[in-house]
Amino acid sequence: MNFQIPQLTLSFYGASFPIIxxxxxxxxxxxxxxxxxxxxxxxxxxxxxxxxxxxxLAIIRQYAVTGAxxxxxxxxxxxxxxxxxxxxxxxxGIALVVSLLMGEGYMKPKFFRGEIIALFHMVLAGMxxxxxxxxxxxxxVGLEMASIGIYALIGYVNPTKISQExxxxxxxxxxxxxxxxxxxxxFLYAATGTLRIxxxxxxxxxxxxxxxxxxxxxLTITGIAFKMALVPFHMWAPDAYEGAPTGLTAFMATAxxxxxxxxxxxxxxxGLDGVHxxxxxxxxxxxxxxxxxANIMALAQQSMKRMLAYSxxxxxxxxxxxxxxxxxxxxxxxxxxxxxYLMAYVIVSLGAFAVIMWLENERCENIxxxxxxxxxxxxxxxxxxxxxxxxxxxxxxxTVGFISxxxxxxxxLSNNLVGLVVVAAIGSTISLYYYMRIIVRMFxxxxxxxxxxxxKPTKSLVTTCVVAASVLAILLLGTILPEAAxxxxxxxxxxxxxx
Amino acid sequence: MPDFSLLLTHGIFHILAALIxxxxxxxxxxxxxxxxxxxxxxxxxxxxxxxxxxxxxxxxAIQVLVYAGAILVLFLFVIMLLNxxxxxxxxxxxxxxxxxxxxxxxxxxxxxxxxxxRGVQTGLGDGTLDVQAIEAAGGNTYVVAIKxxxxxxxxxxxxxxLILLSIVAAIxxxxxxxxxxxxxxxxxx
Numbered sequence: 227m228n229f230q231i232p233q234l235t236l237s238f239y240g241a242s243f244p245i246i247x248x249x250x251x252x253x254x255x256x257x258x259x260x261x262x263x264x265x266x267x268x269x270x271x272x273x274x275x276x277x278x279x280x281x282x283l284a285i286i287r288q289y290a291v292t293g294a295x296x297x298x299x300x301x302x303x304x305x306x307x308x309x310x311x312x313x314x315x316x317x318x319g320i321a322l323v324v325s326l327l328m329g330e331g332y333m334k335p336k337f338f339r340g341e342i343i344a345l346f347h348m349v350l351a352g353m354x355x356x357x358x359x360x361x362x363x364x365x366x367v368g369l370e371m372a373s374i375g376i377y378a379l380i381g382y383v384n385p386t387k388i389s390q391e392x393x394x395x396x397x398x399x400x401x402x403x404x405x406x407x408x409x410x411x412x413f414l415y416a417a418t419g420t421l422r423i424x425x426x427x428x429x430x431x432x433x434x435x436x437x438x439x440x441x442x443x444x445l446t447i448t449g450i451a452f453k454m455a456l457v458p459f460h461m462w463a464p465d466a467y468e469g470a471p472t473g474l475t476a477f478m479a480t481a482x483x484x485x486x487x488x489x490x491x492x493x494x495x496x497g498l499d500g501v502h503x504x505x506x507x508x509x510x511x512x513x514x515x516x517x518x519x520a521n522i523m524a525l526a527q528q529s530m531k532r533m534l535a536y537s538x539x540x541x542x543x544x545x546x547x548x549x550x551x552x553x554x555x556x557x558x559x560x561x562x563x564x565x566x567y568l569m570a571y572v573i574v575s576l577g578a579f580a581v582i583m584w585l586e587n588e589r590c591e592n593i594x595x596x597x598x599x600x601x602x603x604x605x606x607x608x609x610x611x612x613x614x615x616x617x618x619x620x621x622x623x624x625t626v627g628f629i630s631x632x633x634x635x636x637x638x639l640s641n642n643l644v645g646l647v648v649v650a651a652i653g654s655t656i657s658l659y660y661y662m663r664i665i666v667r668m669f670x671x672x673x674x675x676x677x678x679x680x681x682k683p684t685k686s687l688v689t690t691c692v693v694a695a696s697v698l699a700i701l702l703l704g705t706i707l708p709e710a711a712x713x714x715x716x717x718x719x720x721x722x723x724x725x
Numbered sequence: 726m727p728d729f730s731l732l733l734t735h736g737i738f739h740i741l742a743a744l745i746x747x748x749x750x751x752x753x754x755x756x757x758x759x760x761x762x763x764x765x766x767x768x769x770x771x772x773x774x775x776x777x778x779x780x781x782x783x784x785x786a787i788q789v790l791v792y793a794g795a796i797l798v799l800f801l802f803v804i805m806l807l808n809x810x811x812x813x814x815x816x817x818x819x820x821x822x823x824x825x826x827x828x829x830x831x832x833x834x835x836x837x838x839x840x841x842x843r844g845v846q847t848g849l850g851d852g853t854l855d856v857q858a859i860e861a862a863g864g865n866t867y868v869v870a871i872k873x874x875x876x877x878x879x880x881x882x883x884x885x886x887l888i889l890l891s892i893v894a895a896i897x898x899x900x901x902x903x904x905x906x907x908x909x910x911x912x913x914x
Contacts, residue, residue: 232878249886256893303879341897348890355883364880371887378894437841444837 238299241288241306244281244314245358248351251277252344259340270338271329277347278322285315296721302360302422305721310358312565312718313488316572317353320481321346323576323692328473330686332588336384337473349375353481357488360496362411362421365489369407369453372485373400376478380470386591392469396462399452403459407449413442423497430500440504446493447508453486454542457515464527467535472586475531476579479538480572487545487568491561495552496722502553510550510646516543517653524660530582530593533660534575537619540657541571544634547646551638558716558723560637563630565715570618570630570703577696578615581608584689587682598664600673605683609668611693618700620661621654626703633712737778745771758804762797769793780856783865 239246255273258264289311296307328337336342352371359365377400381393415421417438418429430439448459455463467475498505516539524536545564552560582593585608590597602609618625631654638647703711745768752764769792776785819827859868873881 230875232875249883252886253889300879301876303877341893344893345890345897348886348893351883351886352890359879361877361880363877364883367880367883367887371883371890374887374891374894378897382897437843441837441841 232300237297238304241297241299242304242358243284243288244318245304245351245354247277247281247284248347248354252347252351255340255347256344257340259344265340267335267338270340270343271334274325274338274343274346275322275329278318278325281350282315282318282322285311285318289315294720298360302424303364304355305358305360307358307721308718309488309491309721312714313357313484314354316484316568317350317357317481320477320484320572320576321350323580324473324477324481326688327476327580327583327692330688331473331583331586333384333471333473333583337471342379342383345375345379349379353485356485360423360492362414362423362426365423365493366404366408366411369485369489370404372482373404373453376474376482379474380466380478383474384471384591386469388592389469389471392462392466396466399462403449403452406445406452410442410445410447410449413438413445415442417442423492426497427499430498439501443498443501443504444508446498447505450486450490450493451509451512451546453482454490454546455539456512456542456546457519457539458512460516460520460539463539464523464532464535467538468529468531468592471591472531472579472583475534476576476583479534479579480575483538483542483545484568484572487564490549491552491564491719491722494549495561499553506550506553509546510643513543513546513550514646514649516540516546517650518656521653521656521660524657527660528594528596530595530598533595534578534582537657537660538575540653541567541619543653544631544650547643547650548634548637550646551634551641551643553641558719559640560634561719561723562712562715563633563637565718566633566708566712567630569711569715570626570700573696573699573703574615574618574625574627577693577700578612578619580689580692580696581612581615584608584683584686584693595664595667599667599671601668603673608683608693611697613665613668614697614700616661616664618704620658622658624701624704626700626708629704629708734778738775741771741775741778745775759801762800762804765800766793766797769797780859781865783869 251273255270258269258273288306289308292306292308292311294308296305296310298305325337328334349372352368352373352375354368356365356368356372359368377393377397380396381390383389411421414426417433417436418426420426420429433439452459452462467478470478494502494505494509520536520539520543524533524540527533527536545567548560548564548567552564585593585597598612601612614625618627621627621631623629631650635647635650638650748764748768748771752761752768755761755764769788773785773788773793776782776788859865862868
C-alpha cells in the first residue's frame with residue numbers, strides 16, 4: 227500500500243487553469259445549448275469570447291511569472307514552462323480572433339450554438355494539453371481531443387457536400403495517422419521503458435543503435451508529418467481546408483500548426499535528439515518534397531482557400547526544414563526560428579483569412595481567384611491589405627515573411643543543410659508567382675460584372691481592426707521589431723534548448 | 726534438457742499468432758459484413774489469450790469485456806442499422822499503379838519489421854514491473870489501478886473529456902438537420 231497520492235496543489239491549478247477552464251466551459255456550453263433561457267446565439271457569443279479573454283490573460287500572466295526552469299506536475303502529465311505557455315497563448319489568441327471574425331459574417335448563427343462552442347472549447351483544451359506535456363500518453367490524448375473535435379466541426383458547422391467530403395477524408399486519414407503515431411509511441415516505450423519525453427531523451431543516448439527506437443522514431447515522424455500536412459501525407463489538407471467554413475480553415479491552418487509544431491519541437495529536440503541520424507533525412511526529404519510539390523500544385527488552384535491550403539503545406543515545409551536543422555544539439559538557432567516563423571505565419575494567415583471571410587457571404591461561400599479581379603477599384607483598402615499579406619507569404623522584404631524565412635535559412639545553414647536551403651529558395655521563388663497573380667488581378671485588371679457580382683461585403687469594425695493590426699504587425703516585425711520578437715522566441719525556447 | 730515451461734509458452738504463442746493472422750485475413754477478406762464482425766470477435770478473443778499467456782490477466786479481461794463484448798456488439802448494431810448488403814461493398818478496384826504502390830509499401834513495411842525484430846533484446850525497461858514484481862506488488866489489477874490514478878491521473882481525467890467530446894461529435898454529425906446537404910451555390914472547386 228505504498229503509493230504516492232498525486233499532489234494537486236494550488237500551484238498546479240494555477241498553472242493548468244486554462245485547460246481546466248476550457249474543459250468546464252465546454253460542458254457549460256453544452257448545457258446552455260439545451261437550456262431554455264441561454265440557448266441564444268448572443269449567450270454563446272458572450273460566453274465564448276469572455277472565456278477566451280480570461281484564458282488569454284491567465285496564460286500571459288503564467289508566461290510572465292514562469293522562470294527559465296519548467297515546473298513538472300503529475301509525473302510529467304503537465305509541464306508549466308515557457309514553451310508550453312507560448313504555444314497556449316498563440317492558440318488561444320488565434321481562437322479569440324477567429325471567434326470575433328466568426329461573429330461578424332453570415333456564419334454567426336451557425337457557429338455560436340451550444341454544441342459547436344462545446345466542441346470548440348474541448349478542442350482548445352486538447353490543444354493546450356498537447357503543447358504543455360512531457361508525457362506521450364497525455365500528448366496523444368490532447369492530439370485526439372483536438373483532432374476529433376475538428377473533424378466534427380468541419381462537417382457540421384455548415385453542412386454542405388464539400389465540407390462533409392473534407393471531414394470524412396480528414397477523419398479516415400487522421401484515424402490511420404493516429405494509429406501509426408500510437409504504434410510509434412509503443413515502440414519508443416518498448417525500447418526505452420518510459421513514456422516521459424525527457425526520460426526517453428536520456429535513454430536514447432544509451433541504446434542509440436536499437437532498431438525499435440529507429441522504428442518508433444520513423445512511425446512517430448509519420449504520424450506527426452500527417453498532422454503537419456507534409457508531402458506525401460498532405461492529401462487531406464486541401465479538401466479539409468476548402469470544405470471547412472473559412473473561419474475554421476483559418477483556425478486549422480494556424481492553431482493546429484502551432485500545436486503540432488510545439489509538440490514536434492518537444493519530441494525531436496527534447497526527446498529524440500540522440501537518434502537524429504534517423505529522422506533528419508526523413509524530415510529533410512519531406513520538407514523538400516513539400517516545398518516543391520505544394521508550391522507547384524498551388525499554381526494550378528482556382529479557389530482561394532485551396533490555394534492557401536497548398537501555401538500552408540509549403541509553409542509547413544519551411545518549418546520542417548528548421549526541425550531538420552535542430553538536430554545534433556544546435557537547437558539554439560532553429561527552435562527560436564520556428565517559433566518566430568509560427569508567429570509570422572499566424573499573423574499573416576489570420577489577416578488573409580479575415581479578408582476572405584469579409585468578402586464571403588451566404589451565396590458565395592468559396593471565393594475563387596477570379597473573384598478578386600478588380601478588387602482594388604471597389605475596396606482599395608482591402609486590396610492593399612491583401613497585397614501586403616500575399617507579399618509576406620511570398621517572403622518579400624520589408625514584410626515579416628522575409629525575416630522569418632531568413633531566420634529559418636540561417637538556422638539550416640548553421641547546420642550545413644545547404645541542399646535543403648537551395649530547394650527552399652527555389653520553392654519560395656515558385657510561390658511568388660501565385661501570390662503575385664492575385665495582386666495582378668486585384669490591381670491591374672478590371673472587374674467583369676458577372677464574376678464580382680456575388681461579393682458585396684458590408685462594413686465591419688472587427689474585421690477592419692484585425693486586418694489593420696496584422697498589416698501593422700507584418701510591417702513592424704519586418705522592419706524595426708524583428709529583434710524583439712526573436713527575443714520572445716528565444717525566451718520561450720529555453721525550455722527545450724536549455725539556454 | 727530444455728526449459729519445458731518456456732517451450733510451452735513459446736509454442737502457445739506461436740499457435741495463437743498463426744491463428745490470429747489467419748482470422749485477421751478472414752476479417753478483411755470475407756464479403757459479408759456480419760461474417761467480418763464475427764471473425765473480429767474471434768480475433769479479439771485470441772488476442773486476449775495472448776495477453777493471458779503473458780501473465781497480463783487484467784488486460785486480457787478488459788480485452789474480452791470491452792472489445793469482444795461492448796464494441797463488437799456496437800459494430801453489429803451499426804451493420805444491422807445500415808443494413809449493408811454484401812454486393813454493395815464490392816466496388817473496390819485497384820489500378821495497376823495503385824496495386825503496385827500498395828505492394829511496394831507492404832514489402833517495405835515487412836522488411837522494416839523483420840530487420841527491427843531480428844535478434845532484439847527485450848526488457849530494456851527499468852525492470853520494476855516484470856511479472857514477479859507485479860505479483861509481489863499485489864497483482865495486475867492493483868498495479869494498473871495505482872498507475873492509472875497516480876502517474877497517469879492527468880491523461881486519465883482528460884480522457885473523460887475526450888470521450889464526452891467524441892459523444893457530442895458523433896451526435897452532432899448524426900443529428901438530422903432539415904437544411905443539410907445543400908451543395909454550395911458557387912460550386913466550383
